[in-house]
């Protein structure tokens with residue numbers, strides 16, 4: 051029988067793409083999303099329940115009613131800049147919400163979780179490519195909330211036998227190659243969709259936040275990773291957890307590990323703008339503005355651990371393809 055996977059946050063950008071990958075791999079996804087930022091019509095080929103991970107009674111009901119084998123947990127607020135302005139909103143949803151969810155799992159004997167973590171846990175590291183063992187010194191409350199949940203998973207694994215994998219995504223980008231899904235954050239704060247909105251005339255210009263960073267062209271550098279490649283990584287991580295049941299590891303043993311997910315190549319904000327001009331053929335206006343609070347200068351992944359231990363390899367590593375897929379979705 052297909053394993054049932056509870057997917058909190060499955061109506062969001064990365065979650066909705068992951069549902070397709072889970073279904074294709076033979077799992078039965080069950081989405082729990084409060085639609086604070088997600089879209090009901092992004093939930094394809096999965097059951098849907100509208101609700102909040104902070105609702106303890108609802109979680110008890112769900113774990114009683116469905117034969118849930120594992121949880122793939124995307125539900126969170128995600129904007130680093132907003133987290134600087136309103137940290138309590140982030141601690142409440144991301145930390146208290148996850149605590150509630152993990153407690154419910156422990157109460158109901160559900161032991162496997164794949165968790166959406168982030169490159170933001172590393173803070174303003176000066177390392178050229180970030181490895182998982184670097185110190186976790188987030189420079190914004192968003193990254194701090196994600197690191198707090200990772201600590202909760204690590205400690206609960208040791209004490210309660212939880213088996214958890216944290217996937218530290220770098221910058222998610224692109225859209226489903228078949229055009230079924232894409233990025234629809236509202237309001238949008240992410241660079242690539244905003245740049246494409248400038249190209250399509252939905253906004254007058256793109257603003258570059260900060261041109262005085264110590265990088266090759268003064269703008270921030272990020273490692274963009276295709277959303278479909280992130281989706282595949284979740285299937286691999288889940289498989290890794292289920293494989294433990296067949297291995298020599300005693301089934302009561304807890305497990306926690308974290309993996310970076312990126313392409314290992316950084317692009318500056320200006321380079322993303324140029325890629326978008328190339329893909330769209332539009333020479334849109336660019337404004338230079340002050341730095342945005344909470345932005346590290348450079349975030350580039352060393353993702354060799356995920357390649358080696360999860361057998362994961364990005365299929366669409368080229369920035370130009372990510373931008374092209376996002377552009378096609380915008381013009382669907």
Ligand SMILES: NC(=O)c1ccc[n+]([C@@H]2O[C@H](COP(=O)([O-])OP(=O)(O)OC[C@H]3O[C@@H](n4cnc5c(N)ncnc54)[C@H](O)[C@@H]3O)[C@@H](O)[C@H]2O)c1
Pocket residue numbers: 058059060061062063064065082083084085086087088089101102103104123124125126127128143147166167168169218219220221222223235
């Ligand atoms: N987008 C990125 O580049 C990126 C990078 C690193 C990590 N992440 C993490 O990946 C996850 C998904 O990101 P995304 O870009 O798809 O964001 P998203 O906002 O599109 O998806 C998050 C989903 O969670 C839901 N949600 C939020 N709080 C909830 C709650 N209390 N109960 C139930 N549902 C709730 C929202 O309605 C939304 O559908 C997040 O945890 C985010 O922190 C994203």
Ligand SMILES: O=c1ccn([C@@H]2O[C@H](COP(=O)(O)OP(=O)(O)O[C@H]3O[C@H](CO)[C@H](O)[C@H](O)[C@H]3O)[C@@H](O)[C@H]2O)c(=O)[nH]1
Pocket residue numbers: 128129130167168169170219220221222239240241242244256257258259260270271272319342345349
């Ligand atoms: O209009 C804009 C929007 C963004 N940027 C810049 O573009 C870069 C990327 O910004 P995004 O908002 O697209 O992404 P972030 O790097 O801030 O954050 C994203 O990736 C992180 C991991 O690297 C987190 O996990 C987070 O949830 C996710 O939103 C930053 O330097 C930002 O200052 C601009 O110059 N102009």
